[in-house]
Amino acid sequence: MVAVASAAECAEFVSRHPQWRCDGPTGALRRDLQFDDFATAIAFIQRGAALADALDHHPDWRNVYNRVWLVLTTHDCGGVSARDFVLGAQLDQLAVELHAAQPPAR
Numbered sequence: 001m002v003a004v005a006s007a008a009e010c011a012e013f014v015s016r017h018p019q020w021r022c023d024g025p026t027g028a029l030r031r032d033l034q035f036d037d038f039a040t041a042i043a044f045i046q047r048g049a050a051l052a053d054a055l056d057h058h059p060d061w062r063n064v065y066n067r068v069w070l071v072l073t074t075h076d077c078g079g080v081s082a083r084d085f086v087l088g089a090q091l092d093q094l095a096v097e098l099h100a101a102q103p104p105a106r
Contacts, residue, residue, distance in 0.1 A: 004079040013085045017092050019102055022080065028073040029084050033095055034103035035066045044068055044098050051090045057083045059091075067103055 005013075010022040013029070021030045035041040041063055052058045060071040072088055074081035 002074050002077040002081045002083060004074075004077045005081055005085070009082075009085070010080055013088065017088060019092065019095075020088055024079075026079040028071045029080055029088050030072075031070045031088070031091070032103050033068045033070070033100040035068070035098060035100055038065050040098055041066050041068050044094060044100065047094055047098075048091055051094065052087060055083065055087055055090075057087050059087065068100075 004026060007024065010024065010029075014020050014022050019031050022028075023030065033041075033044065035044060045061065045063060045068060048059070048061075057074070060073070062069045070091065072084040073079060074083050
């Protein structure tokens with residue numbers, strides 16, 4: 001069984017990856033991204049899918065034109081786990097490579 005991360009572990013991840021928000025250990029990690037165009041947003045999703053498959057850990061995500069909304073949670077434990085931190089860090093690196101921006105607040 002995968003263990004739920006502690007509140008301190010969630011806070012540590014967010015301190016190292018400030019674009020992410022954490023709903024708390026029994027919630028999810030969330031990040032919103034904005035790319036230059038639709039093709040780049042889809043490239044992020046395609047390349048991110050390969051990263052997720054390699055980890056056998058799949059995000060919930062949504063795309064509208066150049067925006068991508070990510071939600072990471074581990075269903076096996078009912079919250080955030082170390083698996084979410086690993087995938088989140090990898091997706092952060094990919095976002096940097098594809099020049100993602102933080103979209104304006106709604």
